[in-house]
Amino acid sequence: MLTVLGIDVSPDLLERWVDWLAPVEQPFFVTKKQATALELPLEDREPTAEDRDTYRIYNVDRRAARTVWLSEAAYGELPKATRAALVRAQVNYGRGAVPTVRKWASVVGPAVRQQADGHRFVWWKSLLTDPKAILPDIVSEDLGPSLHRDVRTWPKQLQRVRELAGTFPDGSGPNCFGTVMAACGVEGADQVWMLREPFEEWLAQHTERGGRDDVPGTVFVWRDAASLVQHAALTIGDGWMLHKPSQSWMTPRKIRTVAQVKRATRTAGWRLERHRVVG
Incomplete structure (x- = not known):
């Protein structure tokens, strides 16, 4: 089994990567x-x-x-x-x-x-006659590895976070908003390109402002100067966070530390909000 960014990649997915790159x-x-x-x-x-x-x-x-x-x-x-x-x-x-x-x-x-x-x-x-020598480098070029194997305790209240952590999507589309929603139990959210409107609706109905970085269930929301949501990620406790860097087929659903996600997402003009999942 090929491993990319600390994540197992099946032969079938590698074959699809070849088709998507070329x-x-x-x-x-x-x-x-x-x-x-x-x-x-x-x-x-x-x-x-x-x-x-x-x-x-x-x-x-x-x-x-x-x-x-x-x-x-x-x-x-x-x-x-x-x-x-x-x-x-x-x-x-x-x-x-x-x-x-x-x-x-x-x-x-x-x-x-x-x-x-x-x-x-x-x-x-x-x-691409030897995709194992090429695709891993292309996919991991701008990304740090997923650290899901280092997590010792998975939060029971976040229903699907362990299942999603350390996985690549089946294609382009699945993004940060859907990843957060799916981890919190929204069926099918991890399979679609989740738009801002349904994410904002979910945020309003299932979270309240506030939350701590060191406990599970704090949704980080980054907004631009016009208050449009640009990115989201989810704490899972003990300083770990689940996030998907983009909607691309190359970006996995990763576990990184809260500090690493903050650094990677720092963008001029963006501000960070915290929301606590309440149901």
């Missing part, structure tokens, strides 16, 4: 002018939730409003100069999954330097 066709973002100059076919297609998170579509520069969907074969048939220009554009526009050759050539082979401009490349399944 789908059959992936999006490249360009301006209309670039698409014309590079003679690339534009296609208006809705990305999957996993596409959104793999390629960080939410961060892409809005100037690059057109999308080219390419398979590995179609990409390989493009002139090298076109591939190089296309990959450089993805870096410039903020698309994800455009790694550096310098970091990965020793793992995927030196031929990757010929894929585009010699400095950057994109993932295709042909590069």
